[in-house]
Amino acid sequence: MKLLFIIIFLLPLYFKAQYFELPKLNYSYQALEPYIDAQTMEIHYSKHHAAYVNNLNQSLGKIDQGKISLIDILLKISTKSIAVRNNAGGHYNHSMFWEILNPVIKYKNIRIEELERAIKEDLGNIDSLKSKMNRAASTRFGSGWAWLYVDTDKKLKICSTPNQDNPFMDINPDRGIPILGIDVWEHAYYLKYQNKRSDYLNSIWKLINWEVVSENYIKAIKSPLLAYIEKDSWKPYKEFSILFDQINEEVQKNDFSLLKNKSSELAMNALNLKQSVIPKPFPLDETKKLLDEILKHCNELHKMVNKNTKSDLLNDKLKLIQSLKDKIY
């Protein structure tokens, strides 16, 4: 009876469970014609994007399932598999692509002037933006994307990425929050434009919904993710932080072996961090003091490890270092 219950009710739920889902396309496949044909849209959305979502769900380890957002995956992509990198990127990039091409969305009280002002200040004018984006897109060898993104100084920048990478990813040299992405994979245009990528690029500008891009811009400049990306791009901070987090995670599971093996390396990373150039947005004096404190306590932690100090005292020291680390905004 119990087995029957599992087969009838629980197994279908298990196989149906999908952590990430294909977002609904709230316009028809024909809606972007004549610039993007219906067949391309149907295959692109229902086959390619759907495959990225399915493969992402299959590629994610059980630990990440249900506990991590898509943006968090992208921000820490260097720690994930190639399959997660390609499919998480594919899912995020295409979700944004359908939105910025969306002919239906209209935002109330949209302040398009803010984006217009930023384009003028950072890129000259809209024609300059289009020509720089087209250059980035047309010179991307093979498959990839061209991006308009907000960098950590809140400036508009343009870049291109290979495959399904994007500016959120910590493996990308140009980092920030993407607000407009153009898909330059052949599957995005080949049925209609064949090898003429430049014709596709000229057409795509007739479809961009600038209200959506403006909304993306306004959200991006207010986002706390910019501060996170700034800190994450500070290489000595990141190296220190990754090792500290690994040690701390094991200690929380009552396993002190990594701490014992790596306390010297952690102190060395803290020294490298203290000697590094503090990036511009961080308050200089306050950050210097915090880095001095972190180094002092990492050296003390190393000495405590060598003296076989009690585990609860080691734990307290790690908590103290964590609190100092958290104060670096």
Ligand SMILES: [Fe+2]
């Ligand atoms: Fe695509």
